Amino acid sequence: MTAQEVRLCGLLLREHFGEVVEKVGTQLLRSGAQNLRTIIHETGLSVDLVKKSLMVLVQHGACLFSSGRKGPGSPTEYRSGCDRILRILRYPRYIYTAKTLYGDTGELIIEELLQRGHMTMSGTVKTVADRLTQNMEEGRSMDYSEVSSAFSKLVETHFLQRCPPLAGAGTADSTNPAPGATPATPSTPAAPPTPESFPDCYKVPHMTLVGRGKRQLTAEDGEDQRNAKRQKMDPEAHGDEGIYWQVNFERFHLHFRDQAIISAVANKLDQTSSEIVRTMLRMSEVTTSPAATCTKPLSANEIFRSLPASYNIPRPILDQYLTLLVDDPMEFVGKAGESGGGMYVVNLHRALANLARATLESVVQERFGSRSARIFRLLLRKRHLEQKQVEDFAMIPAKEAKDMLYTLLSQNLVQLQEIPKTPDYAPSRTFYLYTVNQLPTARMLLQNCYKTVANLIERRLFESKESKRLLEKSQRIEAILASLQASGAEPEQLTEVEEMITAPEKQQLDGLRLHINKLDSAENQVDETIFRLESDVNSTATS
Amino acid sequence: MAGKGRGVAAFTFNIEALGIGRGSMPEARVGPSPLFPSTDFKPVPLKAGEDEDYMLALKQEMRGTMQQLPHNIKPQSNKSEVERYTERYLKKSQIEDEDWTPDWNLFPKELMPQTKKPRAKAGTKKKPVKISRKETEAMLSKLDALAKNDDRNPEKSDDETEKKPGNEEEEEVEAEEYDEEDIEEENDYIDSYFDNGEDFAADSDDNMDGEATY
Secondary structure: OOHHHHHHHHHHHHHHHOHHHHHHHHHHHHHOOEEHHHHHHHHOOOHHHHHHHHHHHHHOOOEEEEOOOOOOOOOOEEEEOHHHHHHHHHHHHHHHHHHHHHHHHHHHHHHHHHHHOOEOHHHHHHHHHHHHHHHOOOOOOOEHHHHHHHHHHHHHOOOEEEOOOOOOOOOOOOOOOOOOOOOOOOOOOOOOOOHHHOOOOOOOOOOOOOOEOOOOOOOOHHHHHHHHHHHHHOOOOOOOOOOOEEEOHHHHHHHHHHHHHHHHHHHHOOHHHHHHHHHHHHHOOOOOOOOOOEOOOEEHHHHHHHOOOOOOOOHHHHHHHHHHHHHOOOOOEEEEEOHHHOEEEEEHHHHHHHHHHHHHHHHHHHHHOHHHHHHHHHHHHHOEEEHHHHHHHHOOOHHHHHHHHHHHHHOOOOEEEEEEOOOOOOHHHEEEEEEOOHHHHHHHHHHHHHHHHHHHHHHHHHHHHHOHHHHHHHHHHHHHHHHHHHOOOOHHHHHHHHOOOOHHHHHHHHHHHHHHHHHHHHHHHHHHHHHHHHHHHHHHHHO | OOOOOOOOOOOOOOHHHHOOOHHHOOOOOOOOOOOOOOOOOOOOOOOOOHHHHHHHHHHHHHHHHHHHOOOOOOOOOOOOOOOOHHHHHHOOOOOOOOOOOOOHHHOOHHHOOOOOOOOHHHHHHOOHHHHHHHHHHHHHHHHHHHHHHHHOOHHHOOOOOOHHHHHHHHHHHHHHHHOOOOOOOOOOOOHHHOOOOOOOOOOHHHHHHHHHHO
């Protein structure tokens, strides 16, 4: 948990959950596993606030608790990890992906689950149906069964999973049969069970939920309140109490990874090759484990049969495409055998490594120019080179090459390796070789990305704070306008109210909005780079 | 140290091996590097397209919504006595129907609020009268919550969750427990000395006990 990660997590918590949760969260991140007393003491907040913050963090999966290290009698310990909190940056991407795959219904389901942490299926279905009904035209409403079917589809493709029931730290779920195999007993401090270790992880519960979405009447708020209160008073049991669902981030990441590979192939080769790779990845979705180095081998016959009908490529052309893909230096596709017309695999880890390498190269190019990028690529390919060799291979005059190498070295993108000729490391008798190590460089750039996003967020908060008075004024005017319009006012009154904002103020507001949008958009796009670097670092670490 | 006094820039190794001549050294640093150095290459503009705009809108919406959910815990703000005019228009209503009652099966027991039997160490410190006070507080807070749901008083829009109405009173309780005495009151006089009637001190309970502890 580096300092940059902790800082970024703190800012994310502050933006989404408030400053109190930020304090508690950063305390947990900085100091590891602690029990309640220590947290209260260190943060200096009141007991109540700390308890609530911890509940919020646990609800959203950012914090795990387990019985203490000293045995079953010691107080529960809470620990938190940066990864889960950093995912908050990626929420828009998850929601957008769900929208492209499963339409508006899927989008709203994922959005609700991300906002609440975890929910029961019935609760989600009801809320989503209500929201969809809200946006539909008058007289139509959304049936619960449609939403339930979308939910089931999401579970089938593993985008949603059940939350693991409490293993030993408290009472187990009794309403619905909890999965039989609860792993760790309280006495053995094993790692917290992953949701996947439960056999029922992806089983949709049988639920009795019939009805349609209710449209929220905007007419009278008082009546609404009473309705809401009545709903609260008699909760209907739908047969799935105690089963909570959460979003399965790993599955989304696999999807993003596949998309990145397909678009890389499309950029490097052509559309047809990317379709072939997409088919191969689709066929091996269920058979490949998330941490696999490459997909299971597929024969060319199978690929031919599974190509989408719109692509009418004859068989020999497909073979040619496959050969091209195998021969490509990026090594996306590899050949694993000759049976069945040729067995082909998609090299996942190698593809990720190549994507990360391309990111690194592009970073060097944008920061230092294309000639420095040429030196960098050369060093990546040839591993170790002497000063003289760098100049020769890169075809750059000596003086400039030295300058560029020196700059790269001072930025830590390039390292020096000493190879002594004599045991005493005498400088005149030692080779000094320049080299690039991809993994440490990727890690360093990843930390830079975290720092970038943290800076972007801070700058955005600073800008909003500077113009806080102006923003408040504009909000007030909008509220007045809205209430006037709702009660039916004449256009003159409306223009009069609008003129309360002077023209230079309007300009300032527009400029402010533009800046904030730019900063937000930049955060989203830096997150794409973060994803690529992170997946490469994680895949190299596990392989 | 071999080069000390003889030459300013004397290196311990043969500098030619690195390919850097004596004349091509960069200038010596005169201070810390500037905070915002000028870059030779300007950054590439952001991607702009439908997808990006949609994700931008999603992000801003999500931020706004999450700030209104009961998950967003606001620090205790000093409630000014007079509600400022601006605040009436700015008070965005918190999402009402989310009296967040979590499923206690999923949380450790010690996180439950207002437990009758808190941790043993703290329990022995508290006086028995305070524990029974907590129960009355719980009842009061539940009644308050229901009352507020009916009234929809805009001033109290912060306290939507069930626990929150109890929060204020609890804060005062804990202020008495954990802080020294008299911090609560700005002045030196005991509250009940000025017997102004009902509208002065809402909880006569507090003052009664305040007197009792002296």
